[in-house]
Structures are given as structure tokens and as C-alpha cells.
Amino acid sequence: MSDRIHLAVALDGAGWHPAAWRERTARPAELTSPAYWRALARTADDAGLLLATIEDALSLGGRSFEQDAETRRDLVRGRLDAVLVASFLAPVTRRIGLVPTATTTHPEPFHLATGLQTLDHVSRGRGGVRLVAGSTAQERANFGRRADGPTGLPASGRVEDDPALLAAFREAGEVADVIRRLADSWEDDAIVRDLASGKFLDRDRVHNVDFEGEFFSITGASIVPRSPQGQPLVTALAHQSVPYRFAAEHADLVFVTPADAAAVHGIRSELAEAADAARTLDEPLRVFADLLVLVEETPAAAAAVWNRLQERAPLTTDARVVVGTADDVVDEIRALADAGVDGVRLRPARLPADLEAIADRVIPRAASAGILLPDDGAPTLRERVGLPRLASRYARQEVGA
């Protein structure tokens, strides 16, 4: 019998297949409309999924290093800021965690941190973030304040062979650090509203972060009082050693891409080794495996759709792909659960079609097969994934002093 696990979903445009927008079920003219995002989020929320990630990038071509990324006109183009999409979805959903993607190279870390704290306030404790390191040349040109940066993966394919990529990961680490420090900068009970003394604030319970890094410094406390979760759920996607180390050091949860269930063990041990070396957080890193799914009623129908999509624009992907019925997807989820992941993040090949199939067929079957953790009613996303609400680090310091 497998350990029970969580299911998450990854939302992006018309789905993860580049030709998905050409399917009859797609809504390609509405991908940046409020109605589209509201409908996706409500479907995912009603289905009982633990969290939804929302993709983002800071250029038209996404995070592609390809030369023609900005000029291609046959792929979905145009997107919305993911932190703001998540904020918009917060009041119209009830339980689901909202985990936008944020790039760590360009945005001001202070703005990003206060945006995430606010997401946590407006969602009443369901906010998270997926941090992405590095930048493309077009992102740098869009911002225009940094000329140097990575130009793509080095020939070896390994991050550690490119100093610019390594620097990007160090910078991402600083961003993760200040997101947590700023979230901690107001202790839970900093607002006292004391009529007798006339003080709104207990200034001893609000702390400047005084962060001095290699890439930036931040002096003050956050402008946002402490949010329901204390800290947003910090996540990352990782495929190889340097990103594994980044996740082990800084994340609460990591999305990984095992080629099959057998590959989970190796990834888990590499993550555990990296955590032994660098992790400062008390809680163990949660590991979710990614699966890209296309679901139809019969294997033949699924294969037909897949072939049509591949003919139009072939998908190249980092994640394992499952093309088949809901039962096929459930089998894969069970295999990953048996292999020891804490959760599975499903990437729908087509939106909204495959999300609807996940909600209507995959989840009920996985639940009745006893693979899924039921919603235990825990009030926040952190608590739902089994992480306690942390006290502010500054409060802890005082106890020791």
C-alpha cells in the first residue's frame, strides 16, 4: 500500500502542449481574460487540488533561449504577471494554494516580497511562490539595466559549467532569503493598538532586515504586517545538481522531473545530500514529481489527439508524459507515490480540457484508490503540506537573548 500523497496542478496559457491552443476545446482569444482564469482556478479549487502554480516570464518568448522566440507568431503569446493573477484568484477560490512563478534576476526583491505577503493576506494563508533563477537576453533588453547574464545552457548541459548561471542561482538564493526575512520582520503581535499608551505599534516587535548581499541590500522592515502563514510557501523546479542544491537550501517544496518512478530514489538521495550540506530550515524538503498529462476516454482517442498536436508543433519537455485514460494517469501517480514522492504536480497538456478531466475523472479515481491525502481542514497551505506556522526568527532571537 502506498503512502498517500497530494496532487497539484500547473496552469499556463492554453496548456503545456504548444499546439493546444488550436484544439476545438481551447479558448485562445481569452487567455489573458479574467473569466478564463477565474474558471480555471475554480475548477482546480472545487476538485480539491492542493495548489496551483501559475507560470510566468519577463519576455514575449517566455524563457526560451531560442533566437526566434520573440518573432514567432504560431505560438501562444502574451501573458499576465503571475503574482497578480494569483492575487486576483484569491478572493474567488476557497482552499487551493496559489503559487505564482517569479523571476529573481530583475524584479526588486522588496516589491516581490510585499506582493507575496499581500497574496497571503488576500488568500487568507494560501500564498506561495515558485522562484526562477536566471534571465534571457531579451529579458535583459526589456529591463535595460543589466547587460550581463546567461546566454543559455553550456554545451555540457550543466549549470555549474557556466559562471553566469551559477551567479543567477546565488542571486535567487538571496531573493529567497529576503522574502523570508521580510515576512518575519513584523512579529505576529506587533500591532498592539494600546489606548493607554497611545501606541498603535510595538516598535520592539518590528525589525529592520539589514540584509547585505552580493547582489543587493535591503535595510528596512517590510511595509506589510505579518500574514496568515507567516511565510509564503517557497518552491522551485529543479532538474540537476545546482538547482537541487538551491531547492535544498532555500525551498519548502521542490518540483522534480523523474523520467519514471524508478528515478525518484536517485533524485531524493541527491536532494537529501544537498540538504545535509546546506539546509537551514527545520522542516524536511517536500518533493513533488511533475507529470504532463493528456486525458481522453480511450487510449485510442488520447493517441489521436496527441498525434494531431505533435504534427502541428512538436512538444519538447523536461517532464514525463502520460497520454491515455484517467486510469493510466492514476497508475502513474500510484507508481510515483510508491516510489516515495510527497506529491505529484500535473501539467495539463490542454487547458481547460485536461484540467476538467483531472477534476472529473483522475481525482475521484485516485481518491477511491486510496492514493490521495484527504483535505484535513488545516487552515493554511503550509499546514496542509504538513509544515508548521513558523514564529518570526526575530522573536526566537529574543527568547534566546
Added chain:
Amino acid sequence: MTRRRIHLAAHFPGVNNTTVWTDPAAGSQIDFSSFEHFARTAERGFFDYLFLAEGLRLREHRGQLHDLDVAGRPNTLAILTALAAVTEHIGLVGTLNTTFNEPYELARQLGTLDLLSGGRAGWNAVTSSDAFHGANFRRGGYLDHADRYVRASEFAELSKALWSSWRDDAIVADAETGAFLRDDAIARVRHETRLFDVDAVFDVPRSPQGRPVIVQAGDSPDGRDFATAHADVIFSLHTAFDDAQQFYRDVKGRLAAHGRDEDSLKILPAATFVLGDTEAEAREHSREIALAQVRPQTAITYLEQIWNRDLSGYDADGPLPDVEPDTGVETAQGFAGRHAAIRARVGQLRAQATAENLSIRELVIRLTANHTFVGTPEHVASEIDRYVQERATDGFTVVGHVTPHGLDEFTEKVVPLLQERGSYRRSYDEGATLHDLLGLPPVVAGAPDTPGPHDTATAAAR
């Protein structure tokens, strides 16, 4: 003769002493339910837009966090986007700094708010920058005072170019041919100057109103120039009738030079209000509120910011301090620059206090808790109407003194009277966008709406 339309904005109280947190009815200034209540009230009152101020560092006083007033607020863009989900008509305007943001990112965030709200976004572009605020940013406190409006102007130009770089009909999404975008869907935006080096392809489609409404809130000549070149609305502090009329004439008179007509720029000064069933009751209520807004400690702290000295030994109910202000290093931080001007007025303040026989607290009440409109709902409605009909303003940015219910009474009592006068809307019938509500000219589609460095590098020479 048709009556001029009144425009109203609803200011969610921020971190100053306007907000009476000691009021038993005062709620959270940070819970989403407070913002939701406020937004729904404003929408019930047919306000044009909801307005948020911004402060990017917690205020400090003599090297310590200022602890007397409400402190802490949400991230402006994130809270407005959440409010877009629970409102239908009202505009959503946030104050966002041009010094500590980058145009590409802010334009895509405002573009996101504009799309998710169906064309209801607005941006109050402020420039305030000093090393104190800069210490929270990658940029640091690098920008000279003289360059603030240069950067702000270029920031606005660049943002407008980005917002208009997508054709309205850019997305064809033709499943048959496989064309998602038409060929000439997006123009590349280049802007190369001393302050920027941007070569951008924007990634957010055009919104229903073309671009967010732009608001301006500075008062210097540079600020007025920026407003007449770029803004759709001015959030002014000119509320005394004659002064307001003069400001109105001055600013509207500058528009022709930019090829703009008078209606293309609205002036909405900040206004506080206190209502009562009788004039006397309202005045009494105003007095109570002022005393709650300016507690003795608040008054002393206020003067300490001007004097830049420890004045804790002085009695708030006694005369002004007999010591001279310390003109050394500034210690009151995070107050958005208003106090430099006031410090120069220490002599004036002394003269005023002596002439009118004012204590410290009474003087500070005059300076910070002088409510704009005090009286019966009829009186307040007729005053607001008079300002608009006689071209002293185009309306007001209304600030209540209690969070989040401070707008309820205004909406219930004053709004119906404005409607009866025929100078205020009874429904959001002007259209779906904030541009429509404000009666602003539409933004021309698919082309830069101001002359700017759109797709050219010529602006570099200016």
C-alpha cells in the same frame, strides 16, 4: 445649461494621523475584508475610483519606527488586483513610484491589473525618492532631485509606448492556419537615454481602455509640467476655494501647449468631511475627531519632525517650543518630503500661534486635522457641487477617518443629494472603463498616444 459632472475618488486611509485607529468602530487596515467593504461601499456610491497611497519604508521618527499612527499596508498592485475580483465598475488606482520600479515590469503589472479588471486600472505616478526609501531597493538612493521628474517623464513615455505597442486586433488565434498573432501585431519599443537603455518587446496584450489612467500628485512647477504632459488626473492639495480656482486655471491653462483640451485632465483634490444632523453637531463632531487625530503625543511628535529635536519636555497644551529647530541631519524619515517645506515655515508657525493664541496641539490640529467639509449632508453636497460648477475642481478624492467604514455615511447621505442636484451619476452608465467614467478622451488604438521615443532612438537627444 447642463450641469458639470462631479467626479469622486475614494481614498483608503493610509499611515498618517487622518486614520483614527482609536475609534471603537475602527477595524483592520490590512485584512482583505476591510478593503472589500471599502470597495463595495465606494461602488455603491458610484465613485469613479478607489485610491491607494504608497510608502515604501516604514516611517521613522528620531531613528525609531513611528508607532503612534496606523503602520503597515499591503502591496498596492496585489491588493488592487484582488479587489478587481470582487468589484465590477469602480476604477482601481494605485500610487507607484517611478524611481524604485522599472518601466517594463510596472507596465506589465499595470497592464495585468487593467486586463483583469476589464479596463479599470489607474496609476498615480509619484517620484518621491530619497536614500531612506532607496535603502530598500536595488537602485539605492541614487537619483538626484533634479533627475526625478526627468526619470518620471521618460518612465511615463516608455510605459505608454509599451501599452500601445500591441495592436487591438493582435491576436487572431486562427486554428486552421496556425497563426496566433498577426504578423505586425507588436511593435518593438526602444528607449535609449542617459537614464534608460531599453529595447523591449512587450508581452501583455492591449487592455479595453488602451492603457491605465495616469494620476499625478506633486505640486512643484516640474510636477505641474509632468501632469500637463502625461496625466489624466491631478490629486491636488488645493482645497480652499479661491486657491483651488487659481490652481485649476493655472493647470488647465497649460494644457493647450500640449495640444490637449481642458476636459482631458481632471483635478480631484483630497477632501475630508464630517457630517452632522445640524451644523453645530457637525462642528462638535469635527472637534472630537480632530482631538482623536491629534493626541498630545501626536502633536509633540509632529513638531519634533519640524524642529528635528527632542521636544518631549514640552506640554502639548502649552505654547510652541522656545528653542530653534536643529537644521543638521534630518531624522524624521519616510514622510514623503512634506516637512522640508514646513520646516522653512517655523517662523510663520510661531507668528500664527502667537497671533491666534494657539497651543502646540491646537496649531497641529489647524495644520493636519482641518476638515475640508463640515456640516449637514445638504451643506456638504452643495459645497462639493459649488466647487465643481464654479470650476474650482472637477470633484474630490474623499478621505474618511475610520477604516473601513469611513465612507459609509458619505455614500448613504451625501451621494443621494448630489444625485438630486443632477450633477452626479445614478448608475455606471458612461461605460466599462475608468477612462469612460472620467469622461476622458479614448486612447488611440495601436499607436503611441503621446509623441515619444516609440520604436525610435531620437528621444535620446532631448
